[in-house]
Structures are given as structure tokens and as C-alpha cells.
Amino acid sequence: MNRELYDKRKNLICELVADEMYVPMKEKEIAAFMQVSKEDREEFHQILEELLAQSRLSLTSKGKYTKPDERIVTGIFISNARGFGFVEVEGRDGDLFIPDTKTNGAFHKDTVQVRLLPGGKGKRQEAEVIKVLARGMTQIVGTFQKSRNFGFVLPDNSKLSEDIFVPLERSKGAVDGHKVVVELTGYGDEQKGKKPEGKVIEILGHMNDPGVDILSIVRNFELPTGFEEKVLTQAERVASEVSEADMQGREDLRKVQMVTIDGEDAKDLDDAISISREGDNYLLGVHIADVTNYVQENSALDREALNRGTSVYLVDRVIPMLPHVLSNGICSLNQGEDRLALSCIMTVNSKGEVIDYRIAETVICIDRRMSYTSVKKILEDKDEAEREEHKEFVPMFEQMEELAAILREKRRKRGSIDFDFPETKIILDQEGHPLEIKPYDRNTATKIIEDFMLLANETVAQHFYWLDLPFVYRIHGNPDPEKITQLGIFIRNFGYGLKASKDEIHPKEIQKLLGRIEGTKEEMLISRLTLRSMKQAKYSVDCTGHFGLACPYYCHFTSPIRRYPDLQIHRIIKEQLRGRLKEERTSHYEEILPGVADRSSKMERRADEAERETDKLKKAEYMEKHIGEQFEGVISGITSWGIYVELPNTVEGLIHVSELEGDYFYYDELNYEMVGRDSGKRYRLGERIVVIVDGTDRFTRTVDFIPAEQEEGV
Known part of the structure; x- marks a missing residue:
């Protein structure tokens, strides 16, 4: 491709359609007018598609190109099982609603061009799909069902409204109940009554086989299941010990007392803490594994880490961003072993203000690997045996507790928001069946680490903001x-x-x-x-502040083993410390960082969704054993179709509106209430309610409840 000619033609087309004398023309007419040769027609078509995607051109219903229409925008189509959909437009607050009659063949995750419609029901802006620019899904995971002459696949993705037709000769021998991966060969045509069509390319196993349920979710979200050979080979070549050459030019902090504090089962330990008193001030060190020493920019390891964006923590497995030989080995801050680090060492006064700090490349050695449970026993429970076992570290933990409380109070005063909803801990047996589900509450130890990581992240972000260098920030609008x-x-x-x-x-x-x-x-x-x-927090090259934390500067610096933005900014920090951020490198980062931020935000959202789905699946499976049992819960959501109730173990289920007997109930949207038309009985968010487990569905990952008082009256 001649890039100069390509760009010249793009500009000429834009100038052409902007001319007042221009009359809308079809592609062939524009090509003839611009004297485009037959050999260049394919590239010319690509130019037009690109201009459409950028909303610099519009396409009429008769296939003619014209000047951009302000009512025409481009976005990602998100389908709904009931036929309608939404379009997410970058930079626009609020999705566009696409009625079921206006989807124009768009499939879930397609890049589409839509036209805004006048009026419409409710406050949400309506639109119609006028062109599918690019298909977003090529493969679908689902359950195979066989008919006499053909097969079909029920998609796991609840957003997909139609089954996928599979000719028997393209079913790869799948039988009823097999979880399969289907490659789409056709996207269907509603007007002609034609279903989407595909071919089975992989059989994951039977839906009842151990682990297949989670594997199906992994494949549905297109999560990677392993590393390519060249990535593993590169990781295995990394030294298993820190060499003298690696330590050259680094500040030696191996004699400074420091610890890691993590969950009992954590294996990738990427942050350590040191603390001491200097008069009325605290000297707090947050020491982060120097992963960039082993993951070189643009290496196979680095490209794979960027592609993954983040480690994914599913209920029965971790899908790491980096191979375990790195994340659990030389990059993990293991007790008693020399490790390379990037340290943010802060002097904090009694008001929680950072009055001095430095960021340095260091070599460290962890004195003790501590768990949250152990530190909680020492500080909260005053457990004598635990305090005796770690007696040389108890003064250090008590200083941590003091400083963390000061920092928390400082954040509270400035307005930092703390939504303290419990997280879920699901205990599985060896075959992956849930044994116990309980809320995973924060304690003194988890809060200490959280407080110190927040402070380091703020300090590093502020430092680089005022240096006015390219950087990746964590923002919350x-x-x-x-x-x-x-x-x-x-x-x-x-x-x-x-x-x-x-x-x-x-x-x-x-x-x-x-x-x-x-x-x-x-x-x-x-x-x-x-x-x-x-709003949802995301990564950005623009430092626009973090609303939830009520701070103007924030980044992710503290987890380079499991988050790519942290790894990326470690490179920038090290180049700046070494005086290498000259014009060429600055330009390099200015060019690549917007893509890094965007990719990382998308991969974070994908990981969050996959984690939620695996949790919902195991919760539904767990509640199968409790059908007919009674529980007290709290009304956590109300919709037109029913009431959602959350149990103390964080399981959420639905009481369908049809199960609310004794009256006709309707949803009062203004007051978030379910109201009985004649009785005036009201169900409100936050109210306690006793329910009976009526049924579960692993396929849809749902739990159904009925009100207990109704069951008793039957």
C-alpha cells in the first residue's frame, strides 16, 4: 500500500463530498470521477469503509455516498435476547436504543453505523442500524442439540436471541449436551426467516463433565487458555536468581525490615511494605516487583501481556497475564530471596500528608511473608500466640495500623467514597463443585495494604503529571x-x-x-x-482525576505482575530515572499509550464480566442443594418482571412478579417499588424478606425464589 496515495485519496473524497455542487454518488461513480484504476478498486473500497467508520462520510439507503450526517454515528451493537439492542458510541454518555425492527441484521458486538431517530419512547435516544461495518463475533460457545436431520447450538451468551443452525455434516460428531465452539458461517436474515449458521470447530466436553462449565465461560469470553511456545521459552530463559549485574546502580534496601501481606493462597507477590518512625513522621516504603527487568518492550512476553491486559481470577482458576515461571518465580517477592524492585519511599506527617518522597530502582529482600489473617489476629484479635510468633514485626504492624488510620481519615475528609459491599468467596471441592459460599469481608490487614497502595499510586501519578511526560492514568469521571x-x-x-x-x-x-x-x-x-x-473507572493518557477517590492524580503502579498499565508505566518511570526520556522516546510513548490505555480498559471489563459469570454459575449450582429451604434476604433490585433478593452469602435470586400472589403488582419506576394495585402492599429496595428457593438453572446461571409466607399459606 502506498500510504501517501492512500491518505491523499481520503482527503480528496472528503473535499469532494464537502463541495456545495456535489451530488450523492455510488462507489463506482466516485471511482470513475477520481480516475481510480481497476487494480486500485479494492483499496479504494477500503478507504470509503474507513471514512464511513470515522463518520466522515454518510451512506444513503440507496447506497450513495454523501457528506457526513450529524445524525449518523458509529458504535458497537449490543444485542438483547428479546430482539432489540443498544449501541455504545465512544465519547457519548448513554447508549442508543435500537428497536427490534431497526437492527437491520446487526449481530452482537458488530461495529455498526446508526442513524439517530426523532422522538421515541422515554428519555433514551433511539436509532436505527443503517450498515454493519464489521462483524464482532466469529465464534460462539453453546450447548449442542441434535435433531434428526440437523443440529443446533443454544448460545451460552444470554444476549444472543437465536440458536445457531449446524448441518450434521459440520457438527464434528457432537451429541446432545456437548459444550461446543461454533464458527459462524452466516449471520442469518430475519426478513427471510433464516437463522444464523455455523460449524462445530471444537468439542469442549459434556456439559456435566467436571470443569467444562467454567471452560465454556473461558471460551465464551475468548480468554486465553495457555501461552504460545515462544512466550514460554522466553520466560524460561529468564534467570532464576538476581545477579550482581542486575543490582548494579540500584539502591540496596536488603537490610531494611519489610514484609509482604497477602491472602494465604497468593503466589504472585508483587508488593512489599516497610515502615519506620522519624520523629513525628512516618517513613513508608511501598516496594513493587520490577517486572520490566524481565519483560522487555515489544518482546513476545510483552506483546502477550498487552494482549491479555490483566490476569483473570475465576472461581476455580487464575488465567495469568504472565507465565507462572515469572509471576510465581523471579518476579514474586518471596521471603528471604533477593529481588529487584521499584520503590516509592514517602515521608508522611501526622496529618497524612506526603511531605517528601523519592522513587528509586532498588534491590530488596523480604523478611517475612505474612497473610491478611495473621496480621488481623495480631492487630484486631490481639492473639497472644500470633503476636509471639511474629514478635519482632509487631511494632511494625502497629505503626502500619496507626498510619493507615491517619490516611483513611484524610481521604474521608477530602470526600473519598467507600462502597463497602462484601465480595464473594466460593469454596470448591476437587471436582469443582461448590462446598461453601460466604462474604469475603475486608479487615484491618486488607485495609492497611489498600491504604498504602492508594497513597503510592497517587504519589507516582502526581509526580509524573507535573513532569508533563506521557503516562497512563487511572481516571473516574x-x-x-x-x-x-x-x-x-x-x-x-x-x-x-x-x-x-x-x-x-x-x-x-x-x-x-x-x-x-x-x-x-x-x-x-x-x-x-x-x-x-x-461512572466506570478506566485508563487514560489524560489526567482528569478520580471522582470516587476524590483526588486529582491517580494511576496503577502497584501490580505489574497482573495489570499491564502498571507494567507499562514502570518502563516510563525507569527511563525517566535513567535520564533516557528524550524527544524520541517521549514521541514513542505519546504514540503507543492511547492504544495501551484503551486495550487495558477493554480487557479489564472482559475479565470483570467473566469473573461475575463464573461466580453466578457456581452460586446457582450451590443453591441446587437448597431447593425448598427457607432463607432471609434483602431486596437488592426491583424491575418490571420481579424482585431480586440477596442472601447473606451474596447469592442473588429472583421472585418473578407472577409469584406475588394476592394482588396485581406493578413496578413504580419513580420510587423503585413493586406495588399491589388494590392492597397498596409495597416491596422496597433494602427491605428484609423471607424466601424459599424454588429452583435454579445452571444454563442461565439464575436462582428463583418465592415469598415464604405464600408457601406457608398453600
Whole structure:
């Protein structure tokens, strides 16, 4: 491809359609007008497609190219099992609603061009798909079912509304109940009544075989299942010990007392802590594994890490960003072993202010590998045996507790928001069946590590912001004003208020609200609605601040083993420390970092969704053993189709509206209530309710409840 000619033609087309005398033309007509040779027609078509995708051209219903229409935008189509869909447009707040009659053959995850429609029901902007620019899915995971003359696959992805038709000769011998991967050979045509079609390319196993359920989710989210040979070979070539040459030019901190504090089963230990007193001040060291020493830029290891973006923590396995030989070996801060690190050493005063700091390449040696449980026993439980076993470290842990409390209070005063919803811990047996589900609550030890990591991340981000160098920040935008207005209207029903200007709210107001509702009946209700009004955090090259943490500068510096943005900024930090960030390297980072930030944000969202799906699957399987049993829970969600109830073990299930007997119930959207038309009985978010487990479905990963009082009256 002649890039210069390619760009010249792009510009000429844009100039052509912008001319007042231009009349919409078809592709052949434009090509003839511009005297494009037959040999160049394919490349010319590519130019037009690119301009459409960039919304620099529009395409009429008759296939003619014209000047861009402000009503035409490009985005990603997200389908719904009920036929309609949504389009996510980058940089636009709020998705576009696509009615089921306006999808125009778009398939889930397709890149589409849509035209905004006037009016429409409700407040959501409606649109119609006018062109599918690129297919987003080529493979689907699902359950095979065989008919006499053909087969079909029921997709695992609940967003897909249609089965995939599979001719028997392309089924690879699959039988009923097999979990399979299907390659799409056709996307169907609703107008002609034609289903999507595919061929089986892999049989994962029978749906009841151990591990196949999770493997299906892994494949459905296109998560990698192993490393290529060249990546593993490169990882295995890395030295197993730190050499004298590696230590050259580094600050030697091996005699400084330091520990790691992690979960009992953690194997990739990438952060260590040191702390001491200097008069009224604390000298806090956050020491992070120097992974970049072993993962060179643009190597096979680096490209694979960027592709993965993050480690994925599923209920029965970890899919690491880096091979275990690295993440559990030379890059893990193991007790008693010399390790290379990047250290952020901060002097913090009694008010929690960082009054001095330095960032340095160091060599460290961990004195003790501690667990959250052990540190909790020492600090919270005052366990004598535990304190005796670690007596030389107890003063250090007590200083950590003091400083962490100061830092937490400082964050509270500035307005940092802390949504303290319990995480889930699911205990499995050897075959992957759930034995126990319980909330995984934060304790003193987990909070200490969280507080210190937050401080290091802020300090590093602020340092590089003021150096005005290319960097990857972690940002969290201000909530949508409309959502905050709706929240304000709702909480007034409970006697609460929010101080907000027309366009923005300070995080301190959210924090104050959460403080006022703590311990009240409406706490769960208002907390969840407040959380839903927040935006999603993401990575960016622009430092626009972190709303939830109420801080102007924030990044991810502390987990380079499991997050690519941390690994990337470690490279930048080291080049800056070594004086190598000259014009050429600065330009290099300015060019690549937007792509790194975007890729990392997308892979983070994929990992979060996969983790949620595996949790839901195992929760549904666990509740199979409790069908007919009674539990007390809290109403966690209300929709037009029913009431969601969350149990103390974090399992969530649905009471379908048809199971609410004794009246006709409808959803009062304004007040988030389910209301009985004649009786006036109301179900509200946050209310306690006793339910009976009525059924479960591993396929849809759902649990069904019925109200207990109704069962008793039968």
C-alpha cells in the first residue's frame, strides 16, 4: 500500500463530498470521477469503509455516498435476547436504543453505523442500524442439540436471541449436551426467516463433565487458555536468581525490615511494605516487583501481556497475564530471596500528608511473608500466640495500623467514597463443585495494604503529571448530572438531600450521604442506587482525576505482575530515572499509550464480566442443594418482571412478579417499588424478606425464589 496515495485519496473524497455542487454518488461513480484504476478498486473500497467508520462520510439507503450526517454515528451493537439492542458510541454518555425492527441484521458486538431517530419512547435516544461495518463475533460457545436431520447450538451468551443452525455434516460428531465452539458461517436474515449458521470447530466436553462449565465461560469470553511456545521459552530463559549485574546502580534496601501481606493462597507477590518512625513522621516504603527487568518492550512476553491486559481470577482458576515461571518465580517477592524492585519511599506527617518522597530502582529482600489473617489476629484479635510468633514485626504492624488510620481519615475528609459491599468467596471441592459460599469481608490487614497502595499510586501519578511526560492514568469521571438529579429526587422521600450544582457534584456529598444512611433500613437501597449513578473507572493518557477517590492524580503502579498499565508505566518511570526520556522516546510513548490505555480498559471489563459469570454459575449450582429451604434476604433490585433478593452469602435470586400472589403488582419506576394495585402492599429496595428457593438453572446461571409466607399459606 502506498500510504501517501492512500491518505491523499481520503482527503480528496472528503473535499469532494464537502463541495456545495456535489451530488450523492455510488462507489463506482466516485471511482470513475477520481480516475481510480481497476487494480486500485479494492483499496479504494477500503478507504470509503474507513471514512464511513470515522463518520466522515454518510451512506444513503440507496447506497450513495454523501457528506457526513450529524445524525449518523458509529458504535458497537449490543444485542438483547428479546430482539432489540443498544449501541455504545465512544465519547457519548448513554447508549442508543435500537428497536427490534431497526437492527437491520446487526449481530452482537458488530461495529455498526446508526442513524439517530426523532422522538421515541422515554428519555433514551433511539436509532436505527443503517450498515454493519464489521462483524464482532466469529465464534460462539453453546450447548449442542441434535435433531434428526440437523443440529443446533443454544448460545451460552444470554444476549444472543437465536440458536445457531449446524448441518450434521459440520457438527464434528457432537451429541446432545456437548459444550461446543461454533464458527459462524452466516449471520442469518430475519426478513427471510433464516437463522444464523455455523460449524462445530471444537468439542469442549459434556456439559456435566467436571470443569467444562467454567471452560465454556473461558471460551465464551475468548480468554486465553495457555501461552504460545515462544512466550514460554522466553520466560524460561529468564534467570532464576538476581545477579550482581542486575543490582548494579540500584539502591540496596536488603537490610531494611519489610514484609509482604497477602491472602494465604497468593503466589504472585508483587508488593512489599516497610515502615519506620522519624520523629513525628512516618517513613513508608511501598516496594513493587520490577517486572520490566524481565519483560522487555515489544518482546513476545510483552506483546502477550498487552494482549491479555490483566490476569483473570475465576472461581476455580487464575488465567495469568504472565507465565507462572515469572509471576510465581523471579518476579514474586518471596521471603528471604533477593529481588529487584521499584520503590516509592514517602515521608508522611501526622496529618497524612506526603511531605517528601523519592522513587528509586532498588534491590530488596523480604523478611517475612505474612497473610491478611495473621496480621488481623495480631492487630484486631490481639492473639497472644500470633503476636509471639511474629514478635519482632509487631511494632511494625502497629505503626502500619496507626498510619493507615491517619490516611483513611484524610481521604474521608477530602470526600473519598467507600462502597463497602462484601465480595464473594466460593469454596470448591476437587471436582469443582461448590462446598461453601460466604462474604469475603475486608479487615484491618486488607485495609492497611489498600491504604498504602492508594497513597503510592497517587504519589507516582502526581509526580509524573507535573513532569508533563506521557503516562497512563487511572481516571473516574464525574457522575452523569441527570442520574444525580434522579438520585436527589428519590432520597428526598427519606428525608435526605444532596448539594449539587447544575452540572456536577463533589464526591464529599456522596460520602456524607453514605455516612448519614449507615445503619438505617434504607442503607442498602440508597447505597446501591448511588453506586449505579457512578461512572466506570478506566485508563487514560489524560489526567482528569478520580471522582470516587476524590483526588486529582491517580494511576496503577502497584501490580505489574497482573495489570499491564502498571507494567507499562514502570518502563516510563525507569527511563525517566535513567535520564533516557528524550524527544524520541517521549514521541514513542505519546504514540503507543492511547492504544495501551484503551486495550487495558477493554480487557479489564472482559475479565470483570467473566469473573461475575463464573461466580453466578457456581452460586446457582450451590443453591441446587437448597431447593425448598427457607432463607432471609434483602431486596437488592426491583424491575418490571420481579424482585431480586440477596442472601447473606451474596447469592442473588429472583421472585418473578407472577409469584406475588394476592394482588396485581406493578413496578413504580419513580420510587423503585413493586406495588399491589388494590392492597397498596409495597416491596422496597433494602427491605428484609423471607424466601424459599424454588429452583435454579445452571444454563442461565439464575436462582428463583418465592415469598415464604405464600408457601406457608398453600
